Amino acid sequence: MTSDHFSIWKRREALAEAMIPMIGRLYRERDVTILVHSRSLVNKSVISIIKTHRYVRQIEERGLAVEETFPILEILSGLDLGPSRIDIGKLAIAFATDNGGKTLEQFVTDAVAPATGENKIVREGPTDVVLYGFGRIGRLLARLLVEKSGSGNGLRLRAVVVRKGSDDDLIKRASLLRRDSIHGQFNGSIHVDAENDVICANGNEIKVIYSNDPTSIDYTEYGIKDAILVDNTGIWRDREGLSKHLRPGIAKVVLTAPGKGDVKNIVHGVNQNTITADDNVISCASCTTNAIVPPLKVINDEYGIARGHVETVHSFTNDQNLLDNFHKGNRRGRSAPLNMVLTETGAASAIAKALPELEAHISGSSIRVPTPDVSMAILNLDLEKETTAEELNTYLRQVSLHSPLKRQIDFTTSSDAVSTDFVGSRHASIVDAxxxxxxxxNAIVYLWYDNEFGYSCQVVRVVQHISGVEYPLFPQD
Known part of the structure; x- marks a missing residue:
């Protein structure tokens, strides 16, 4: 029996190894991202590919093996594909469930037909992106943008703007991008061109612009045009302040914090379609707002919400003190790594901006805890219809698999899951069934969320949406 298991493992290793160049070629040459149940296989190792297939067992009623997806990938490699996201895991299960009498080649070809031949998307060049600020979120955004550079015709990170901290500032910035105590090593190669103030990451030349004043920069001097600027400093949150970024070379501004006044707060998957061509200043709201709004929307759609309370158990952040010291907040001055700190959250009030159809009153509070990343939101909801835990979980599981919010809502049935298991999650939140x-x-739903990486993924999705780089997903639900 042991030898049989080992033989199966070696066969799957060989298939996963053979998948890597096909996945890479589709991505580099055609901007095609290969997925298995919403999880990208681009730049993944043999073991990661096998584990991603194995994970399907947790969310489907059956497992998935590379033997089922490998022939689909071979078929895709022979098609004239344009920019798209193709989920070979869902294609494999759909074919096994109901193929309509078609061969596998016919089934796959028909499923992705809108992304092939004359139907495919054709882009004439990249969209420039500038990061204003290079802190926790800024560096994760940089990693994601470099990772998603593909053929070079999508989003292209051109520059970051920072205040100069020291004579060796550039070296330190590059080092912080290269190594991260929470998210690990940068996946690739980074070197510095000190003479030109450039950090080169996987061939992407990122100009470091030193400035204390956004109104002093002419981005066209650096060859940047019609760019999307992502402000991750949080210094300005209203339209007047954020409009300072609308300089030569900048077309739109995206804020990685809750916007104030008439600035639209966008939660991708829920209200990105409210963005119009005239919107040149928008906000991506907060990490917590992104975590709770998608589940609130789908629960309200199915059961109705009369009222509710959101309690967040949130990892400490840089705006807190390491040791007790003065802070403008009432409790945030107390030592972050030594205390649980009861504090306020603006997430509940932000719900109204992102989800105006939810008329129920939602209150909220937050406890900062001594962990560096991954937080939890607890939704305590009074519903308008009775249900059961099993029925609610079944519904949320289906949403995580088959709804337009499958990139926002994940689902786990793991009985021993803890916060570190969700470091690096690309979903806005994960339902702990x-x-x-x-x-x-009355329903109480527990949601995990990587308040750094998961949120950064949501920000990138908004940038992709407004730039036209949000490519279609196949198979279509």
């Missing part, structure tokens, strides 16, 4: 409590019309 084993923690769901339902008593008639």
């Amino acid at each position: 084993n923690a769901t409590i339902v008593n008639g019309k």
